[in-house]
Amino acid sequence: MRISELVERTGVPLATIKYYLREGLLPAGEATAATRAEYGEAHVRRIAVIRALTETVGLSVQKAREVLRLIDQPRDSLFDTFGQAIEALPPEVTPEATADYPRARAVLEKLGQLYDPRFAAVAQLERALAAAEAAGIPLDDARLAVYGPHIRAIAEFDISRMPLDDATAAVEYAVLGTALHEPVLVALRRLAHQDVAARRYGVAPPATPPASRKSARKSPRARSRPKGS
Amino acid sequence: MRISELVERTGVPLATIKYYLREGLLPAGEATAATRAEYGEAHVRRIAVIRALTETVGLSVQKAREVLRLIDQPRDSLFDTFGQAIEALPPEVTPEATADYPRARAVLEKLGQLYDPRFAAVAQLERALAAAEAAGIPLDDARLAVYGPHIRAIAEFDISRMPLDDATAAVEYAVLGTALHEPVLVALRRLAHQDVAARRYGVAPPATPPASRKSARKSPRARSRPKGS
DNA sequence: TGCACTGGATAGCTACGCTATCTAACATTG
DNA sequence: CAATGTTAGATAGCGTAGCTATCCAGTGCA
Structure with a gap:
């Protein structure tokens, strides 16, 4: 697939994908010509892993590269x-x-x-x-x-x-x-x-920040002092 | 205590403490004069908590402020x-x-x-x-x-x-x-x-990054069970 | 032939977490 | 009382990170 499809599949902006390529987090596609390269499913998954490591685990791009490098070339x-x-x-x-x-x-x-x-x-x-x-x-x-x-x-x-x-x-x-x-x-x-905490002390679910206090009523579940202690 | 003592006790640079004061993470000391304020043990502990939240938990200064604010003024x-x-x-x-x-x-x-x-x-x-x-x-x-x-x-x-x-x-x-x-x-x-992993597969402790490979020998533990493949 | 797309390179941008400097008001010491 | 040094408060600057935007020329496709 072409890089534009990679953008669609992953939802990651083109400029960002290029950035990952530059930084060595994402391997280059298989070049078919001077201005053309082919990417595969591995690239899609790799981008997902990059985002998982950076956004969810909280790694910096540099640390994520270290981790990915270890997977690619183990000790x-x-x-x-x-x-x-x-x-x-x-x-x-x-x-x-x-x-x-x-x-x-x-x-x-x-x-x-x-x-x-x-x-x-x-x-x-x-x-x-x-x-x-x-x-x-x-x-x-x-x-x-x-x-x-x-x-x-x-x-x-x-x-x-x-x-x-x-x-x-x-x-x-x-x-x-x-x-x-x-x-x-x-x-x-x-x-x-x-x-x-809710079960033990019978607390109602919290109201949404700007919302009403009565929204707690929406839950038919555990309200006032349902169980133990 | 004066702010300089706060610097000594916590090891945090003066400029950084002033930054925390500015950003509202650390309450101001009790002003005794226009250019003098008194800090207490609470400030020492507060700075430790700030560093714990930012450095160890990984919160941004802004998020740390939110958390501290909730402790100071609970819902x-x-x-x-x-x-x-x-x-x-x-x-x-x-x-x-x-x-x-x-x-x-x-x-x-x-x-x-x-x-x-x-x-x-x-x-x-x-x-x-x-x-x-x-x-x-x-x-x-x-x-x-x-x-x-x-x-x-x-x-x-x-x-x-x-x-x-x-x-x-x-x-x-x-x-x-x-x-x-x-x-x-x-x-x-x-x-x-x-x-x-070490117990189950009998692996030696890892060598320090730049160090020798033979350090694996330092462990008297068994090297049985070559793992798969 | 025309045109959108591409890889590759480079420059710029914003946010963050400090860090440094300046000023005027004090306190302390002798 | 004067010299010295510290302080609060304000403002400006700085280095890094993580993108983002632009440019260029080669390319596939119609």
Whole structure:
């Protein structure tokens, strides 16, 4: 297909697609002449992945390029490739093999997991723990005792679904699965918060910002004090 | 304390603190004279929260201001306040009460949760689901059956720890807890992935980027099970 | 032959998050 | 009391990111 069709299919402006081509996020089409190139389904999907990484995961174009590069040209081992991909994900940390991450170390020890300061995710965890602590909501033992096992169960499932027969597919699954399911998990938690709060305290759905207060009546569901507690 | 001490305590440059003051993220100190003001511990903590929201959660300064404003001046109900806060969190969505979010709706129905398109998190979930789908890793039923209950258990714990006696503390806990524990959960999942993969497939810790390849030998762990293909 | 479309190159634009400078009003110190 | 240094407040500038717009000449198609 021609580039104009790519624009139609993806909804991404032509100038932006050209920008992605320039920046090396999108491979060039197969040139059929000096001013003509052929694009395929792979390009359509690639653009979708680019937008997913930048808009939904929140990566910069530069970081998205790093992630895509790892998928296209993986390291020797899947484990290394995966580690490199994590380094490109937010929050951005400057990895230092010699640094110590006391909060992350303590957490990992309590979980019985290996502490290795070379893992970018260790520095990311340290930063997240420090941020929560500074805001007055540290990750205490009780909370860790809940978060740890549930998150681990999720991770075990993720790994169990990794395609083992195809190395390329495995890399893609590992990298994109880790990155793209994060927004899903986060959104599910936010919705669960709202649902639990509504059921527990019997709160009505919120009014739309400019709208009326009586709109809460539109929901026949859980209003005043429906359930437990 | 004076502003210079605020600079020392937080490590944030003076010009940046003035910028936060200008932008309304940080309340002004108590003016003691035309060119003198007194700052307190609340300001120190506030700056830490600002940095946590911008650097770790990834909010823009504008969105951080919205979140902080909700903490300072909550809506009528905690539920409304919380909903508004979620709207400021990434991924950024333009909420439309009339829109339909089919993927999110299907997921919520399977989970037995209320679907209300006015919840910003519904639009956020829709976007996350669409992104994963476009990248070739949709949230199928099996995965949802795992993610859903575990995330819900986490959310239940979160809510159970909400302070009930103090309305101000409750708002702060709800808003900051939702936002600031997300990076923690995400980092824990990434680390769990690495740990599970290492245990299951016996992979050595990764070499530091510029370093030697033989560092893989440093792990005494087994190298069994050459993975697929 | 005419014309819309294309790849490729380059320049420009807007928003963001600071950063730097200036001024006048103070406080503090000796 | 004078010298010194800090401060609030205002304004201007700066570097990066992520596009966006324009131009040009080669090309396919009618």
